[in-house]
Amino acid sequence: MNEFLLNPAILMMAGGLLALTLPKRLLGLWAVIVPTLSLFWFLYLPEGESGQLTLLGMELITLRIDHLSFIWTVIFHIAATLAGLYAWHVKDRQQQVSALIYSGAAIGAVLAGDLVTLFIYWELTALSSVMLIWASRTEAANRAGFRYLVIQVISGLLLMSGALVIYQTGGSLKFEHIGLEGLSGWLIFIAFGIKCCFPLLHNWMQDAYPQATVTGTVVLSAFTTKLAVYSLARGYAGEDILVIIGATMTAFPIFFAVIENDLRRVLSYSLNNQLGYMVVGVGIGTELAINGAAAHAFAHILYKALLFMSMGAVLHRVGTIKASELGGLYKSMPWTTTFCIIGALSISAFPLFSGFVTKAMILTAVAGEGQWIIWTVLLFASAGVVDHSGIKVPFFSFFYHDAGHRVKEAPWNMLLAMGITACLCIGIGVYPEPLYAILPYAVDYAPYTTAHVITQLQLLLFAALAFTTLIRKGWYPEEIHSTNLDFDWVYRRVLPAAAHLIIAATRRTIDTISLLLSKPAIIIVKRVANNSLVSTIVTGNPSTGAMVGWISILLSLFLMLNFI
Amino acid sequence: MTTNEDNKRKYWLDRPENVTKIVWLLWALCFILVAVDFIYHKHPYFSFDGTFGFYPIFGFIAYCFIVFSAKLLRRFVKRDEDYYDE
Known part of the structure; x- marks a missing residue:
């Protein structure tokens, strides 16, 4: 348990939470001291796996130091320290607190030895980093921040779905080479790809980063995308x-x-x-x-x-x-x-x-x-x-x-x-x-x-x-x-317009049908539909993996259309 | 913040002839770099990158291609600054 708590990621995030109570004039100093001390602590830690936890029957490894995670953890600490110094003059608690939690979460994700731990930190980076965008406190930043958050959360959902598919099929949740095999491999690949700004999945960055605060963009530029590169290097080299x-x-x-x-x-x-x-x-x-x-x-x-x-x-x-x-x-x-x-x-x-x-x-x-x-x-x-x-x-x-x-x-x-x-x-x-x-x-x-x-x-x-x-x-x-129009045009203009059209058309069709059909007929149709759905779930056919995949895709679409 | 003195002060780069000097310096450096192509021992990865003047020509043409293509791209993707109305 101690090893879990003495993880540099936990220390950084605890430092971030402590910053909630510090006097504002100390925030700048704190933002430099915490990552510096955390780096020294990290350099003192031995190589290998530690910080094991059991969560819902799953064995988690919260701290894995090897040749790949080492260099990323070092540079993340350096970046956090420099960004802290750069933001020394800022008297906005929201920014300094979220910057520390965000960089801590990114470090935690790099040090994660299994996919569940990775997922938790993955989502934490999304939730904490959006605060740096919203801290601009403009209407444009609010909206860009929402789009950013939705896309980041979708990435996390896909990662979780992939991990669940692996778990259901009896695979190991250890975060090692994954490879592009099967549904889980692809789900996690796309999750990483979103954070890594693959072509057509890239636009959240150009949309959101310029809307963040002066100091926030410096913090943002360091972590999310490089965490994705690390994850690809670990899972898909x-x-x-x-x-x-x-x-x-x-x-x-x-x-x-x-x-x-x-x-x-x-x-x-x-x-x-x-x-x-x-x-x-x-x-x-x-x-x-x-x-x-x-x-x-x-x-x-x-x-x-x-x-x-x-x-x-x-x-x-x-x-x-x-x-x-x-x-x-x-x-x-x-x-x-x-x-x-x-x-x-x-x-x-x-x-x-x-x-x-x-x-x-x-x-x-x-x-x-x-x-x-x-x-x-x-x-x-x-x-x-x-x-x-x-x-x-x-x-x-x-x-x-x-x-x-x-x-x-x-x-x-x-x-x-x-x-x-x-x-x-x-x-x-x-x-x-x-x-x-x-x-x-x-x-x-x-x-x-x-x-x-x-x-x-x-x-x-x-x-x-x-x-x-x-x-x-x-x-x-x-x-x-x-x-300049880029791919965000599709989900900021085309998709919403198409959704409106489809909804209007569906309403008209339903109205027409209900006029044509009598009430008993509708009841029968509903019963059949319910029964077939129930039987599918009870017999577990089609495969659980496909179901999880579909649910995550539907959830993602639902989120996209609701918030964008 | 703004004072007249500041605005009137002439900087070295404010004179067009000095900017031209820098451009000439760049030309001179480029000339030397092409001349060097005759002398140094090449280690090409493939065959085409070992041909005379490959990197200079590639750098110049790639740069122009990027800029002109981007101008063309602008014709299709450019909208008003408040297009998204936020």
């Missing part, structure tokens, strides 16, 4: 379909990122694109590829947080994050500009910055499998990263046309958080060995070869050259006020 899904994910968001005006939404598309590299790595599934996915997740959490921090600082000071209203901010916010550029160079995988030493592991692994089409797509997407995160984000906010904003530099705590994160980005790029040392497998990879440095510089600088040519010719798309 080496599944070929992931290679195709991942490659699609790297490519399609970059087009939307080019024409998006809200720079935090640009970063959300960019996040989606970066997840694609990790998913490809998981799909390839070799030791080098899994190492690449883990290393890239680690580096990505840092540079993505740094980019969101810098855009958050702009939003905090200027009051808008629309590219069309920004420009020339380097004059007022030189430090923020510098940190943003470091984040941009890191995500672009510039030599000496973190992305350079991690992304290439995945590309090398892909090439090693002879997958030249996938490799070319990833290289193509790398040119896209140069555009949306490498150039567009810093260029349109800090340079380009001076929009005349003369504001103060970001608060000290934001600068300090950005400064430390920037140092880590450069540190990993210059000296990757400590990161390589905690990867799931022994590393046999050297990032700094002459060929790698030269080819990468050629790719990046020629992409930059293309940008300068296009923008000076006036061919680069202008930043304009707009909404």
